Structures are given as C-alpha cells and as structure tokens.
Amino acid sequence: MARTAQLAEMPWFGALDRAAGKLSRQVAEALREAVRKEDIRAGDALPSTRSLAASLQVARGTVIEAYEQLIAEGFLESKAGAGTRVAQALAEPRPAQEPRTAARRAVKACLPERSQTFARIAKEFRPVALVPFAVSVPLGLTAPADTWRRLGNRLRAKGPGAPTGYADPLGALPLREEIASYVRKSRSVRCEADQVIVTSGTQQGLFLASQVLLDPGDQAWVENPAYRGVTAILESMGHRDTMVRVPIDADGINVEAGIRMAPHARAAFVTPSHQYPLGMPLSMSRRSALLAWARAGNAWVVEDDYDSELRYQGHPFPALQGADPDRVVYLGTFSKVLFPSLRLGYAIVPRNLTDAFCGARVLMDRHPPTADQHVLAAFMAEGHLERHIRKIRNVYAEHRLQLIETLGALLPNDLAWLEPGDQGMHLVLWLAKGTDDRAVAELAARRGVTVRAVSPMFARGTGRPGLILGFGGFSNAQMKAAAQRLAAVVNEEAKLAKRRTRSR
Ligand SMILES: Cc1ncc(COP(=O)(O)O)c(C=O)c1O
Structure with missing residues (x-):
C-alpha cells in the first residue's frame, strides 16, 4: 500500500506562483528567506522531501532539486540518518541577553576603562560563520588527512601525548x-x-x-x-x-x-x-x-x-x-x-x-x-606537513583564480575591484568610495556569506572601504553561489551610498 506523506507544518512558506518560473528555484528562495528571517535557524531539521512536496503540491523531484541546490551552496546539510537540516555554520553567535539600556550604561560606567576596551574588542572578534568567504576553513581537500586522526589516536592514549x-x-x-x-x-x-x-x-x-x-x-x-x-x-x-x-x-x-x-x-x-x-x-x-x-x-x-x-x-x-x-x-x-x-x-x-x-x-x-x-x-x-602544504597550495591556487574570474564577471569595475597579489588565502576586494564596508559585511552575513570589512584595519580617518575574501576549502559551487549573493549585497549598498551622497 502506498504511504501517505505527512503534510509539513510551515506557515511561513508562502504560496508558489506557478506562472513565475521554475518551482524548484522558488522553493529554494523561500527556504533562504525563511533562514534570513529566522523562521528556521541553524541546525533546524527540514521536512522530508516527500512531505514538503505533498504540502506544496509539487512533484517530489522539485523539492529534491531545491534541497540539492541549497546543499551545494552550504545553506543546508544532509547526513545519513539525520535528514536535511539548516547548516550549523549559519549560526550567528547570539549576544547574551542584555539588560535595559539605562541599566547597562550604569553598569558600564563603573567598569574600568580597560574592561570597556576588552568588551568592544570581544564584539569585533566574534566568531564568523564558516561559509564562503571565511579565511582558513579546513574543508574537503584542505582538511588534514586521516593521518592526523590516526596519529592523534595513537599518541594521546600512550606515549608522549598521554596525560602528564x-x-x-x-x-x-x-x-x-x-x-x-x-x-x-x-x-x-x-x-x-x-x-x-x-x-x-x-x-x-x-x-x-x-x-x-x-x-x-x-x-x-x-x-x-x-x-x-x-x-x-x-x-x-x-x-x-x-x-x-x-x-x-x-x-x-x-x-x-x-x-x-x-x-x-x-x-x-x-x-x-x-x-x-x-x-x-x-x-x-x-x-x-x-x-x-x-x-x-x-x-x-x-x-x-x-x-x-x-x-x-x-x-x-x-x-x-x-x-x-x-x-x-x-x-x-x-x-x-x-x-x-x-x-x-x-x-x-x-x-x-x-x-x-x-x-x-x-x-x-x-x-x-x-x-x-x-x-x-x-x-x-x-x-x-610538507605534503599537505604542497597539496593545499594547488587547491588554493585554483580557488583563487576561480574567485577572481567569478567576481570579475559579477561586479562592474566602478563598484568593486581586486587588489593584485599572488600569495596567501585571501583577496582584498576594494569597494567604491562612500560604500559602508561594515554594512556590506553585516548584510552579507545575514545572507549566509562571510566577509570582513577592511576599513577598521586602518587608523582612524585614513580608511578605505573594502572586503577580505578567503577562499578556504569551499567547493566551486559554494563559492559561485556566495559570490552571486555578495554581488547583490554590494549593488544594494552602492545604491544606498549614492542616495546618501545625493541627499547631502
Ligand atoms: C596577519 C595575521 N596575523 C596573525 C593572525 C593570527 O593567527 P593565529 O590563528 O595563529 O592566532 C592572523 C589570523 O588571521 C593574521 O591574519
């Protein structure tokens, strides 16, 4: 007897528009939007493809295609036996519940200046989501080989690595x-x-x-x-x-x-x-x-x-x-x-x-x-170690070229351009004058893309807007998808910057 799929309960999932193009793309976009609005959060389980398809009244293949696309982008992850979930890497570290502003100010006022400085620094150094373009993320070919685990198992139990x-x-x-x-x-x-x-x-x-x-x-x-x-x-x-x-x-x-x-x-x-x-x-x-x-x-x-x-x-x-x-x-x-x-x-x-x-x-x-x-x-x-370095050098060289090519195709030169260089595991993408690079980094984070703003690295009053993009061990598909979302954010922020300049 055929199983009746359970209907998925997702009130935030709007109706699909059958006249508005590919349904799998609409399903994927609705899921991205749900993550953005925090209707679903990092680690949350998604319904099975069968029950989501039944709820949306679409073919199961449509939902499978949407899930596969989001897995390739690093938005979702799927593990045998655990179903499909929103990727843990999208978890934004949440600041602890803060007291009311006035009370907070009073508490702050009696803290030594040094603790206030450290508290500001803690905010700046909050861990970022390990999605493109976070720097030094050991994934795929850039993860250390099984040897690392084997040596660890051997040396931690007995011998020099044992407790002393x-x-x-x-x-x-x-x-x-x-x-x-x-x-x-x-x-x-x-x-x-x-x-x-x-x-x-x-x-x-x-x-x-x-x-x-x-x-x-x-x-x-x-x-x-x-x-x-x-x-x-x-x-x-x-x-x-x-x-x-x-x-x-x-x-x-x-x-x-x-x-x-x-x-x-x-x-x-x-x-x-x-x-x-x-x-x-x-x-x-x-x-x-x-x-x-x-x-x-x-x-x-x-x-x-x-x-x-x-x-x-x-x-x-x-x-x-x-x-x-x-x-x-x-x-x-x-x-x-x-x-x-x-x-x-x-x-x-x-x-x-x-x-x-x-x-x-x-x-x-x-x-x-x-x-x-x-x-x-x-x-x-x-x-x-030497073998590992030889291997990752090749991987990074390729990822670097791919990222340069992808960004070049997506962003016009008057909005963003790359600082030349031939080394390392990050690139600097300069942004047009007047762009708020911190705002770009924040908005990008909300869209599942990690970048660091360059302007805070300059002395006060000398900064230029730009972004640090790491090319880590992410797959080509993940980097392409992230580059597209980043390009959209840069475009949006550039329009805001123009409006700000006009209204001055
Ligand atoms: C220029 C520079 N120096 C130092 C560090 C710190 O590295 P570590 O992880 O070894 O503390 C970093 C990390 O990003 C860096 O970019």
Missing part, C-alpha cells in the same frame, strides 16, 4: 626541534630549538611580544592598514596613544616615514612577506632600512609571517629574521597551513629574550596543551 604533569613552558622539545628545522629549510630563519617558544597561535605571539618588548609609554610602529589582532592588543594594553601607524605603499611599510614619525620607537610590528591585508612583500631596500633603523636605536622588529607558505608564482622572499636574528622576533602559525582550531604557532626569539618570553608565557597559561604538540611533531617528522 606540567611541562616545559617553551613547549615540547620534539615539536620545537621540528619547527626549527622546518623554518630553517622553508623560510631561511636562523635558529635552534632553544629559541623556539610554542604558542597557541600568532595572536598569543603578538601578545607576548607586546608584553615583553614594550614598557609603558614606549612607542611602537604598526603598519597602516594592519591586522586588527595587533592594533587591538596595543589599544587594550595602554599603548593606544603610543602606537604609530606607519603608511604602506607598493614596497610595504614606508620606513622613512616611520623614522620621521617616531625615530625612537621601541618596536615595529610588520608583515614583511605578505603585508596584511594588502598583500605586497616588503622590498629588499626597505628590509635593509628597517633593520638598520632597529640596530641603530636598539629597537626590535616583530615579524608576523602568517601565510608565506602559500605563494603561487616565483619564490617567496626569505624571512626577515634570517637577515638579523638578534633584532627580529619571528612569529609563525599552523592556523593557515593546517587549521585555526589547532591553536598552535611559534615565536622564535633572539637568545637574550628567551627567558623573558618564557616568564611571560608561564604567567599567561603555563604552556600549550601537550597532547596536540606531540601529534603535530609526529605529523611534521613523518613528512605529512
């Missing part, structure tokens, strides 16, 4: 040895394992460097624009007024300008291999000038080398550290080449600074969790 007491604050020696050998070979960094401090990522390396190298009142050079993770550290640690934002041009940080602005700064925070976010490498003459300035004034250079493994043409510039290992604190991370939730990176510091970094590290969190350090050491020792 407190360990060396500098990190597990086998990992420090692997890191030293890897950066010597791949980045021409000059170091031994005793100079390597395993961190929980470059974010912590930047924090340690600012604590160890800067006394109250010391000036520090920071690129303009720069990674918010570094400017936010300095703002929150009492260096807001002593942070000197040095301009960037086609050769990277303008050292002459830095010397004019703050000749006696104590440290320079730079991204010489791949300026963040714009992408150009620091030229050879600027490298020499930067190191000469640091030597002459007894200053330190903090080199954030976050993604130089991912270069697609020619050879990468060697690390700046190799040119003067006594002046440079070198920071590296496994977030880009492996995955960010690993929370492992490294600081390589001049010998006379290792004790200071070690002390600061102990007070912060003693040391990183031991088990994953041993898993990573084995992963590197057996050659898996």
